[in-house]
Amino acid sequence: MKKQIYFLLILLAASLLFSFTPGQQPNKTTSKDPAAFDYLADRFADIQVLRYEVTGFEKLPLKQKELAYYLYKAGLCGRDIFYDQKYKHNLRIRKTLEGILETYKGDKSSDDYHKFENYCRRFFFSNGNHHHYAADKFIPECSYDYFARLVKNSNQSTLPLEGKSTDDFLKMMQPILYDPNVDKKEVDLSAGVDHVKASCNNFYENVTEKEVEKFYADMKDANPADRSQLGFNSKLVKENGKIVEKRWMIGGMYSPAIEKIVYWLEKASAVAENARQKSAIDKLIGFYRTGDPKDFDDYCVAWVKDTASRIDAVNGFIEVYADALQKKAGFESVVSMKDMEATKRIAAIASQAQWFEDHSTIMNEHKKKEVTGITAKVITVIGEVGDAAPATPIGINLPNNEWIRQDSGSKSVSLGNIVAAYNFANSRSPLIDEFGSGKEVIERVKKYGALASDLHVDMHEVIGHASGKINDGIAPTDVTLKTYAGTLEEGRADLVALYYIMDPKLVEIGVMPSLEVGKAGYDKYIMNGLMTQLNRIKPGDNLEEAHMRNRQMNSAWVLEKGKTDKSIEKVVRNGKTYIVINDYAKVRQHFGELLREIQRIKSEGDSLAGKNLVETFGVKVDPELHKEVLQRYAKINVAPYYGFIQPKLIPEMKGDKITNVRIEYPTDFIKQHVEYGKEYGFLPISN
Ligand SMILES: [Zn+2]
Numbered sequence: 001m002k003k004q005i006y007f008l009l010i011l012l013a014a015s016l017l018f019s020f021t022p023g024q025q026p027n028k029t030t031s032k033d034p035a036a037f038d039y040l041a042d043r044f045a046d047i048q049v050l051r052y053e054v055t056g057f058e059k060l061p062l063k064q065k066e067l068a069y070y071l072y073k074a075g076l077c078g079r080d081i082f083y084d085q086k087y088k089h090n091l092r093i094r095k096t097l098e099g100i101l102e103t104y105k106g107d108k109s110s111d112d113y114h115k116f117e118n119y120c121r122r123f124f125f126s127n128g129n130h131h132h133y134a135a136d137k138f139i140p141e142c143s144y145d146y147f148a149r150l151v152k153n154s155n156q157s158t159l160p161l162e163g164k165s166t167d168d169f170l171k172m173m174q175p176i177l178y179d180p181n182v183d184k185k186e187v188d189l190s191a192g193v194d195h196v197k198a199s200c201n202n203f204y205e206n207v208t209e210k211e212v213e214k215f216y217a218d219m220k221d222a223n224p225a226d227r228s229q230l231g232f233n234s235k236l237v238k239e240n241g242k243i244v245e246k247r248w249m250i251g252g253m254y255s256p257a258i259e260k261i262v263y264w265l266e267k268a269s270a271v272a273e274n275a276r277q278k279s280a281i282d283k284l285i286g287f288y289r290t291g292d293p294k295d296f297d298d299y300c301v302a303w304v305k306d307t308a309s310r311i312d313a314v315n316g317f318i319e320v321y322a323d324a325l326q327k328k329a330g331f332e333s334v335v336s337m338k339d340m341e342a343t344k345r346i347a348a349i350a351s352q353a354q355w356f357e358d359h360s361t362i363m364n365e366h367k368k369k370e371v372t373g374i375t376a377k378v379i380t381v382i383g384e385v386g387d388a389a390p391a392t393p394i395g396i397n398l399p400n401n402e403w404i405r406q407d408s409g410s411k412s413v414s415l416g417n418i419v420a421a422y423n424f425a426n427s428r429s430p431l432i433d434e435f436g437s438g439k440e441v442i443e444r445v446k447k448y449g450a451l452a453s454d455l456h457v458d459m460h461e462v463i464g465h466a467s468g469k470i471n472d473g474i475a476p477t478d479v480t481l482k483t484y485a486g487t488l489e490e491g492r493a494d495l496v497a498l499y500y501i502m503d504p505k506l507v508e509i510g511v512m513p514s515l516e517v518g519k520a521g522y523d524k525y526i527m528n529g530l531m532t533q534l535n536r537i538k539p540g541d542n543l544e545e546a547h548m549r550n551r552q553m554n555s556a557w558v559l560e561k562g563k564t565d566k567s568i569e570k571v572v573r574n575g576k577t578y579i580v581i582n583d584y585a586k587v588r589q590h591f592g593e594l595l596r597e598i599q600r601i602k603s604e605g606d607s608l609a610g611k612n613l614v615e616t617f618g619v620k621v622d623p624e625l626h627k628e629v630l631q632r633y634a635k636i637n638v639a640p641y642y643g644f645i646q647p648k649l650i651p652e653m654k655g656d657k658i659t660n661v662r663i664e665y666p667t668d669f670i671k672q673h674v675e676y677g678k679e680y681g682f683l684p685i686s687n
Contacts, residue, residue, distance in 0.1 A: 075333025249291030464493030480605030529555030
């Protein structure tokens with residue numbers, strides 16, 4: 001059965017982004033940046049858009065460039081799928097926006113039009129009209145009347161009218177776009193609701209949460225030996241009183257897009273670097289043809305075994321964040337090349353996996369006797385699509401299916417050029433000056449913050465998720481811990497990272513110069529977990545997203561411990577709140593204690609303790625502190641979210657042969673997405 005979330009979506013440091021006034025041209029990079037690459041691209045709403053550089057691509061042999069190009073195309077062909085998965089009206093909205101952007105004949109310099117463009121930016125950024133992180137619906141700032149005028153003054157043949165008159169079409173679109181209470185949450189994790197009914201994603205129709213749970217429990221009962229991720233690649237629908245799965249496959253749901261994916265994968269298979277890689281790609285093609293979850297497992301096993309290839313790709317239905325029940329997986333693609341130099345750092349950590357397991361604070365019976373198959377590397381991202389873009393993970397640990405992880409291991413990667421782009425942006429952020437608790441802390445974070453983040457990601461992905469085991473006879477965590485599984489798993493992986501980043505072992509193996517790095521890591525983590533991440537949510541809201549919950553849970557838990565031993569405390573100076581760590585070694589001990597407890601909860605499937613932990617420390621927001629954080633943020637104008645414009649791969653042809661693949665770095669966020677829509681819009685508006 002399905003396991004949890006292995007993507008580390010965003011890390012503390014990565015949230016520290018310098019920002020620009022909307023409409024202002026992005027800054028050119030200064031001489032401080034050795035590569036002189038222009039990282040900063042666009043700024044709107046709560047978003048900073050960056051670019052990333054694919055260093056070393058030109059030097060790849062032609063065959064590898066060709067392979068990367070085919071995999072890149074295969075990914076883009078699935079872009080529509082993720083839009084549709086998130087909300088059944090997303091493709092309808094997107095085609096409308098594209099039609100207006102391309103054919104509207106009126107004034108494009110007015111305030112209203114800029115507001116419309118801003119809505120388009122936000123829509124493309126979120127792959128739909130629900131916030132990419134908070135999952136709640138956002139509304140255009142231009143009025144509905146203005147929007148109606150845009151529609152009427154655009155080329156009607158470019159709009160998805162489906163035989164309707166323009167007026168009827170607008171009538172249908174008004175609540176979809178403008179009524180905040182219609183399809184309010186893409187995914188609703190709040191306690192006490194029917195999570196299926198309350199979420200407007202397109203994974204279920206006419207079914208209740210209970211019916212979904214029963215459907216898959218029955219399926220499991222009918223075939224207990226089946227260890228595949230039941231239902232991860234389908235929509236569950238009740239038709240004429242009967243519940244059926246509509247699988248995402250060739251000949252099934254999303255077939256027009258999947259056929260194109262397969263077309264490019266077949267080309268990729270023909271130029272694979274080696275037999276293992278070819279076998280993996282062929283198995284992925286096989287899965288897209290059969291739609292059988294067991295075939296996806298076969299593919300994952302083959303994919304994990306391919307460790308020698310320079311070019312690699314994630315392609316498929318991978319993460320389950322968009323489904324409150326954590327069963328249905330969103331489409332994504334990440335194409336990459338191995339960064340040979342940087343891989344040495346992560347390899348040094350991975351080679352000590354058994355040492356970390358043996359010296360962990362978790363109970364002996366929860367330790368793995370042999371930690372197997374951790375493959376760690378740093379990758380240079382070439383292109384991302386779907387659930388991985390424009391907002392991107394910075395670390396990936398796949399596959400998600402626990403039995404494959406246990407039997408065959410997993411691949412753990414850090415997205416090196418993405419992290420480099422963040423580090424560049426962070427180096428210009430005024431955030432630490434505002435929230436850092438003192439001069440020493442601020443200077444240490446400036447000096448070691450970037451390295452602390454890199455190591456945190458490495459430890460979280462390579463050691464954290466791979467550590468520990470579930471007791472015999474205990475079900476996987478999506479069964480035992482349910483909606484709390486994601487938060488607890490991410491919390492556990494973070495705690496492994498936090499515990500070891502203050503360990504001399506990391507100095508000894510040569511990945512950091514001193515424990516000062518660990519101290520910088522603690523200050524950043526806790527500052528974010530208790531304060532700065534609150535900038536991402538609206539006044540009155542509690543925390544919903546798993547990573548945000550886990551960071552607050554871990555931080556608030558040690559703060560609570562600090563009440564007795566004063567190792568850490570909250571202080572107010574001149575009306576401003578700061579978190580002060582007085583004793584880093586003691587705080588480390590507390591992280592270790594919490595790690596032990598969360599591992600116990602996971603290993604024993606202690607759902608009540610898991611729920612209590614998350615609800616007590618990870619969900620509720622102090623409204624006064626929240627208000628203060630928002631005010632301090634507003635003063636320094638820092639964007640809480642960021643994402644990327646993707647590089648563009650262009651083949652140079654001689655006849656039908658590729659002679660070279662070039663990379664271009666587009667600068668216009670909207671233009672990129674309009675182009676994508678034209679080139680890769682394979683799905684009908686209703687699926
Ligand atoms: Zn993680």
